Amino acid sequence: MIKSDVTYEDGNYGTLAVVRSEWNKRIEEDILRKGCTEIEFNSAKGWRGDELPPLDALSDLLGIEILGFNIKSIDSVHVLKQLRSLGISTYCNTPIQFENFPDLEICSLEWRKKSDSLFKCKNLKDIFINKYPYDDLKPLQLLTKLERLALLNSKLKSLDGIENIKNIRRLRIANLRGLTSLDGIENLSKLENLDIDTCRKITHINQLENLENLKEVFINNCNEIESLKPLRYLKKLEKVAFVESTNIVDGDLSPLMDRKPPLTTVAFMERKHYSHNREDFKSN
Numbered sequence: 001m002i003k004s005d006v007t008y009e010d011g012n013y014g015t016l017a018v019v020r021s022e023w024n025k026r027i028e029e030d031i032l033r034k035g036c037t038e039i040e041f042n043s044a045k046g047w048r049g050d051e052l053p054p055l056d057a058l059s060d061l062l063g064i065e066i067l068g069f070n071i072k073s074i075d076s077v078h079v080l081k082q083l084r085s086l087g088i089s090t091y092c093n094t095p096i097q098f099e100n101f102p103d104l105e106i107c108s109l110e111w112r113k114k115s116d117s118l119f120k121c122k123n124l125k126d127i128f129i130n131k132y133p134y135d136d137l138k139p140l141q142l143l144t145k146l147e148r149l150a151l152l153n154s155k156l157k158s159l160d161g162i163e164n165i166k167n168i169r170r171l172r173i174a175n176l177r178g179l180t181s182l183d184g185i186e187n188l189s190k191l192e193n194l195d196i197d198t199c200r201k202i203t204h205i206n207q208l209e210n211l212e213n214l215k216e217v218f219i220n221n222c223n224e225i226e227s228l229k230p231l232r233y234l235k236k237l238e239k240v241a242f243v244e245s246t247n248i249v250d251g252d253l254s255p256l257m258d259r260k261p262p263l264t265t266v267a268f269m270e271r272k273h274y275s276h277n278r279e280d281f282k283s284n
Helices: 025-034 075-079 116-120 278-282
Strands: 006-010 015-019 038-042 063-067 085-089 106-110 126-130 148-152 170-174 193-197 216-220 239-242 265-268
Touching: 006 025, 015 025, 265 278
Parallel strands: 015 038, 038 063, 063 085, 085 106, 106 126, 126 148, 148 170, 170 193, 193 216, 216 239, 239 265
Antiparallel strands: 006 015
């Protein structure tokens, strides 16, 4: 079977071209002929190259994904001024001039220096940042349309500033070793999904008790959490997980029991001091 240089699949905005070899003129012509709206350069899927190829002929693209940790430059991305979705997972030092992308809605970024212009993209709805460099969230205060935020492996110490981005529906935070509190999250009245992983200095979730739109709460690998009582009256709650090292100190799992309708998912490590075990939830 002959391996194709490029394959095509459904994307967010139309047809996505996945480059699976070294870039060549034939690939460019084929992508143009098919009217693709998005492109993916991913070394794990066969693309080979130490820099992003010239993209002037594809300047109408709405989305691009770049993944490869040996890439030296991605400067040619700046010709794609109609981008609505941009994903960059590289270790190169190319500064990203986000002012070139006024319509950007989705961004996934391996942080690099001189990327602060990202926080002026006021149409952003979805951000994933690995190694966000700041102590708080004040740099995001202009992103009032933001609905999904994920921050991993960051030096973040406080959620201060999150009160300015009240449209967030999904929040994911992971491996934030300096974060000691969820203060500020109580302002996110539209929040539906909260995923906390390996934030081991957080000790309680009291800030959640009035977030009535919460459907999913995951607090995994977070050491000691005082109590689940703040979840008791969240009527829309569907899924709760507190696995790995997370330990509910008061042992009271009753806030998750006898709910109407019952929770669809409850996942946890059984502990001797817990009021209920996993079997209790199967029959609930």
